[in-house]
Amino acid sequence: MKVVLSVNGADHHIDVEPRLTLLDALRDALRLTGAHAGCEHGVCGACTVLIDGRPARACLMFAAQADGLSITTIEGLASVPGELSLLQDAFCETHAMQCGYCTPGMILSAHALLREDPAPSREKIIDAISGNICRCTGYGQIVEAIELAARRLAGANQKEGAA
Amino acid sequence: MSAPPKSFRYVSSDRRVREDRRFVVGKGRYIGDLAAEGMLHVALVASQHPAARIISVDASRALALPGVHAVVDGAELAAAVEPLMNGLDTPHVRRYPLAVGATRYMGEWVAAVVADTRALAEDAAELVEVEYEPLPFVLDPEEAYKPDSVPVHPAHGSNVLLDRVFNWGEVDTHFADSARELSFRVVWGRNSTVPLETFGVLAQWDPWGGVLDVRASIQMPKYADQIARALRLPMNGVRVHHDVDVGGSYGVKRGIKHTVLAGYLSRKLSRPVRLIEDRLENMRSGDAHGPDRSFDISVAFNQDGVVNSMKMRALDNAGAYAGRAPFQLGKPIGAIVGPYRIKSVRYHAISVTTNKAVEEAVRGFGQSPTNYAIETMMDRVAEACGLDRVEVRRRNLVRADEFPWLIPSGTRYDSGDYHALIDKTLAHVGWDALMAERDALRAQGLLAGIGIAACLEPSGGNSSFEPLLNPKNTTTTWMESCRVNIDALGCVNVAIHTTSSGQGHETLAATAVGEALEIDPDLIRVARPDSLSSLPGNSPVGSRMAIMLGGAAFHAANKLKAKMIAIAAKRLGCAPEAASYHEGSVSFGGQTLAWQQIVEIAHRHYHELPSGFEPGLEASHIMQTPTGEALPTADGRVQMYPCHSFEFHVVLVAIDPELGKPELRRYVIGHDCGTVINPHIVKGMTLGGIAHGIGAALLEEFVYDADGQMMSQTFMDYLMPSSKEVPRVEIVHQCTPSPLTVFGQKGSGESGYLGAPAAVSGAINDATSPLGLRFEKLPIRIAALSDAVARARLQEGKQT
Numbered sequence: 007m008k009v010v011l012s013v014n015g016a017d018h019h020i021d022v023e024p025r026l027t028l029l030d031a032l033r034d035a036l037r038l039t040g041a042h043a044g045c046e047h048g049v050c051g052a053c054t055v056l057i058d059g060r061p062a063r064a065c066l067m068f069a070a071q072a073d074g075l076s077i078t079t080i081e082g083l084a085s086v087p088g089e090l091s092l093l094q095d096a097f098c099e100t101h102a103m104q105c106g107y108c109t110p111g112m113i114l115s116a117h118a119l120l121r122e123d124p125a126p127s128r129e130k131i132i133d134a135i136s137g138n139i140c141r142c143t144g145y146g147q148i149v150e151a152i153e154l155a156a157r158r159l160a161g162a163n164q165k166e167g168a169a
Numbered sequence: 170m171s172a173p174p175k176s177f178r179y180v181s182s183d184r185r186v187r188e189d190r191r192f193v194v195g196k197g198r199y200i201g202d203l204a205a206e207g208m209l210h211v212a213l214v215a216s217q218h219p220a221a222r223i224i225s226v227d228a229s230r231a232l233a234l235p236g237v238h239a240v241v242d243g244a245e246l247a248a249a250v251e252p253l254m255n256g257l258d259t260p261h262v263r264r265y266p267l268a269v270g271a272t273r274y275m276g277e278w279v280a281a282v283v284a285d286t287r288a289l290a291e292d293a294a295e296l297v298e299v300e301y302e303p304l305p306f307v308l309d310p311e312e313a314y315k316p317d318s319v320p321v322h323p324a325h326g327s328n329v330l331l332d333r334v335f336n337w338g339e340v341d342t343h344f345a346d347s348a349r350e351l352s353f354r355v356v357w358g359r360n361s362t363v364p365l366e367t368f369g370v371l372a373q374w375d376p377w378g379g380v381l382d383v384r385a386s387i388q389m390p391k392y393a394d395q396i397a398r399a400l401r402l403p404m405n406g407v408r409v410h411h412d413v414d415v416g417g418s419y420g421v422k423r424g425i426k427h428t429v430l431a432g433y434l435s436r437k438l439s440r441p442v443r444l445i446e447d448r449l450e451n452m453r454s455g456d457a458h459g460p461d462r463s464f465d466i467s468v469a470f471n472q473d474g475v476v477n478s479m480k481m482r483a484l485d486n487a488g489a490y491a492g493r494a495p496f497q498l499g500k501p502i503g504a505i506v507g508p509y510r511i512k513s514v515r516y517h518a519i520s521v522t523t524n525k526a527v528e529e530a531v532r533g534f535g536q537s538p539t540n541y542a543i544e545t546m547m548d549r550v551a552e553a554c555g556l557d558r559v560e561v562r563r564r565n566l567v568r569a570d571e572f573p574w575l576i577p578s579g580t581r582y583d584s585g586d587y588h589a590l591i592d593k594t595l596a597h598v599g600w601d602a603l604m605a606e607r608d609a610l611r612a613q614g615l616l617a618g619i620g621i622a623a624c625l626e627p628s629g630g631n632s633s634f635e636p637l638l639n640p641k642n643t644t645t646t647w648m649e650s651c652r653v654n655i656d657a658l659g660c661v662n663v664a665i666h667t668t669s670s671g672q673g674h675e676t677l678a679a680t681a682v683g684e685a686l687e688i689d690p691d692l693i694r695v696a697r698p699d700s701l702s703s704l705p706g707n708s709p710v711g712s713r714m715a716i717m718l719g720g721a722a723f724h725a726a727n728k729l730k731a732k733m734i735a736i737a738a739k740r741l742g743c744a745p746e747a748a749s750y751h752e753g754s755v756s757f758g759g760q761t762l763a764w765q766q767i768v769e770i771a772h773r774h775y776h777e778l779p780s781g782f783e784p785g786l787e788a789s790h791i792m793q794t795p796t797g798e799a800l801p802t803a804d805g806r807v808q809m810y811p812c813h814s815f816e817f818h819v820v821l822v823a824i825d826p827e828l829g830k831p832e833l834r835r836y837v838i839g840h841d842c843g844t845v846i847n848p849h850i851v852k853g854m855t856l857g858g859i860a861h862g863i864g865a866a867l868l869e870e871f872v873y874d875a876d877g878q879m880m881s882q883t884f885m886d887y888l889m890p891s892s893k894e895v896p897r898v899e900i901v902h903q904c905t906p907s908p909l910t911v912f913g914q915k916g917s918g919e920s921g922y923l924g925a926p927a928a929v930s931g932a933i934n935d936a937t938s939p940l941g942l943r944f945e946k947l948p949i950r951i952a953a954l955s956d957a958v959a960r961a962r963l964q965e966g967k968q969t
Contacts, residue, residue, distance in 0.1 A: 025288070039202040040195020042416070044365040045448045049884035052365050080195035094193040098185055101849035104671030104857065106192025107366045107416030113193060132892045139884070141365050141417050142671050143853050144860030144921075145892040 014082030051138035054111030080110035104142035212290035216272035219877025276453035337577035338513025343478035347469035359461035366416025369445035415670035459531030497535030499634030503809020579806025594839030618936025628916020630711015650704030685726030712916025829955020862925025
């Protein structure tokens with residue numbers, strides 16, 4: 007069946023089997039391989055993408071169900087090739103990963119959180135990433151990265167030294 | 170051995186981890202991201218029986234589906250490949266990628282289906298009809314150990330893979346001479362590391378070139394060797410690509426059976442074949458479970474809490490095939506007394522086959538279960554003597570002035586200051602305040618407890634446990650290599666010869682080379698040649714890469730630096746020893762030759778090179794494991810690993826007695842892994858190890874029912890800690906350099922995990938001791954905890 011996937015601001019017209027998941031469509035048809043298959047039953051969060059700005063499991067959704075919705079993947083966060091978003095840079099600053107497999111999903115969950123609440127409490131950060139399993143880090147440096155990004159966001163419109 | 174520099178330029182400094190940049194933008198190159206033109210996909214048919222004879226495999230309906238290329242069963246495969254390597258001398262425990270004649274655990278692969286797409290392969294797999302005759306089976310290791318047990322491998326004659334008693338020192342005398350003695354049993358439940366990425370492999374046979382290209386999510390020593398042997402290829406007919414990012418491993422990503430199967434299928438069909446486990450296959454059939462072990466311990470001690478001797482019987486349930494399980498009873502011999510001055514040990518190590526899935530190497534290689542047993546022992550001794558748990562440990566710890574310290578089983582601990590780190594950690598914690606906090610929680614009606622654990626992380630992994638447990642194996646090296654070259658434009662390039670699964674080896678190698686050459690590591694390129702272009706190595710196992718790859722990189726860079734100095738010295742008209750090197754320039758007598766000038770001479774001016782020099786600038790170093798040169802003695806003593814990191818855990822737990830759910834209120838770890846090369850990496854490994862250890866202590870277990878069916882097949886049954894279960898962890902650092910390594914570094918890849926299960930168990934037992942409860946099996950799951958607490962309170966209510 008024909009669907010239109012609107013991913014990172016561009017429309018993709020593709021022909022899919024009805025049973026094809028959104029995750030497989032993104033990875034195999036569009037070659038956007040930043041979303042990863044972890045459990046394929048909706049627990050681990052490695053496949054997280056944003057749908058209309060909210061985190062969703064791409065493994066639990068059919069590509070056909072995403073027709074017409076606005077999808078953001080990790081490939082859509084950096085402004086231009088070679089650059090990093092402020093949040094991505096914060097993840098590098100605190101080394102908020104090891105193997106990197108959960109990282110795209112983790113960053114997208116955090117990205118959605120900071121959109122909704124640019125100055126989240128620690129509890130809110132922990133809650134926001136609780137649907138993304140990380141097996142490497144024990145979450146400490148991930149929480150630090152999101153806190154750092156929030157601080158930098160808060161300081162972004164202030165003169166240097168003012169904060 | 171180079172003397173450790175006194176201070177560092179780049180080592181230990183707060184620098185970013187270079188690998189992270191590709192991961193945050195989703196540009197990691199994992200096996201699932203790699204595709205080849207004309208690639209086929211594999212789905213597996215798995216046994217539903219814990220033990221059964223395979224009467225027939227009928228693939229006709231599957232093969233009738235358009236797009237299905239082959240269905241292969243064990244009979245076909247066994248005729249074409251060698252059995253997978255068996256580390257022990259047990260020739261009748263034969264293991265193939267697919268079951269041959271009989272299945273030995275529920276989930277074992279019986280047939281492989283190859284099709285144009287994964288979905289089609291799965292559809293076809295459902296059409297393969299296998300007729301079985303169920304056979305008797307055994308799941309319990311004590312049952313399996315009995316001489317009259319059902320044998321998992323009848324040709325082997327019993328289920329016993331390993332049954333050996335080691336006597337190190339005067340155990341009987343020390344027991345007879347000790348005032349006190351106690352015995353107990355603890356059980357470590359079957360869990361694993363369960364990386365988020367499952368195992369996957371892409372095999373591509375070139376029938377004209379005669380080379381099998383392998384890309385895999387692998388963390389495994391001797392991988393290319395084992396593929397070549399199993400597939401009857403010369404080793405230079407196998408090319409393993411190391412530039413594949415591995416999505417987590419922590420020991421288990423050793424998919425040799427997957428690789429041999431995919432390699433065979435690719436040769437059979439002359440097409441690229443990719444096999445990626447789905448989560449069910451990974452957990453049920455991937456042969457990647459961890460230790461499943463009981464410990465029976467007797468300990469002899471004085472009334473003052475000083476431990477004299479220990480008898481430990483460790484019985485491990487290896488599952489259906491040998492795998493790496495028996496060796497995971499061997500490595501802990503290198504720290505069998507933990508950080509303590511125990512004079513003698515009797516160690517009875519038993520590994521048996523059962524009809525459960527196969528064990529693979531798991532973070533710590535058996536050390537974490539052993540540490541759990543040892544630390545439970547120290548708590549019991551303290552309790553028996555009526556002494557403080559910390560004080561009992563202090564009385565038994567090796568003292569700082571006693572290193573190098575030889576333990577009864579033959580390993581010499583390199584360095585440490587255990588007392589100082591414990592003091593520092595308790596000062597940070599505020600020990601008295603923490604006790605007061607526990608008591609205040611108890612006064613509020615909660616069950617509250619404090620757990621502690623002191624333990625070692627043996628690091629620098631070599632394979633000494635292999636010759637120890639298999640006399641036919643006479644390996645005494647477990648080398649690692651690095652090559653450094655400076656190109657014609659003066660850029661530095663470093664080659665490492667392994668895949669990585671998050672350990673930051675590119676950052677490690679660049680830091681070590683930058684330190685030696687005194688240039689910014691960010692200017693250094695790190696590449697990963699494939700196995701045909703690689704120097705020998707043994708992959709990142711046993712907390713070895715900081716020591717071994719860091720060491721090899723540093724030595725190679727120093728060789729290169731010596732060449733540069735010699736080249737410059739000739740131009741400067743001095744002896745090399747008289748010239749001085751500073752940040753890439755070489756000086757003598759007021760004259761300086763810059764980096765680019767030296768590069769120019771090396772690459773273009775042969776006439777200016779010292780006599781006998783080859784043109785260009787290149788150096789390699791193949792590093793031998795420090796201390797690992799001797800075979801084991803006849804009585805089973807061996808230097809296991811060279812370096813020994815130390816960690817001390819303190820955890821406060823509170824349990825709502827109605828819910829039984831433990832909440833970790835405070836978690837502090839004192840950590841000493843010598844010189845830290847990259848603080849971010851060490852911190853991450855330590856925090857991640859603790860999270861993993863919390864999982865092992867409270868949540869994670871592969872449970873089988875009485876019929877041999879594995880019950881925990883999804884992430885809804887096999888629970889891993891989320892951000893809600895892992896507390897904020899405070900780290901207290903100490904640095905006691907190792908005298909055996911180039912920077913004084915020790916290993917940290919298993920840190921946190923080695924003591925967290927013991928500490929969390931100790932905290933739960935402290936919390937529930939007022940109710941007279943003891944928890945002697947991990948994981949201590951909420952249901953078990955709440956049931957036991959409810960029963961105890963009911964009993965208490967009846968009595969009052």
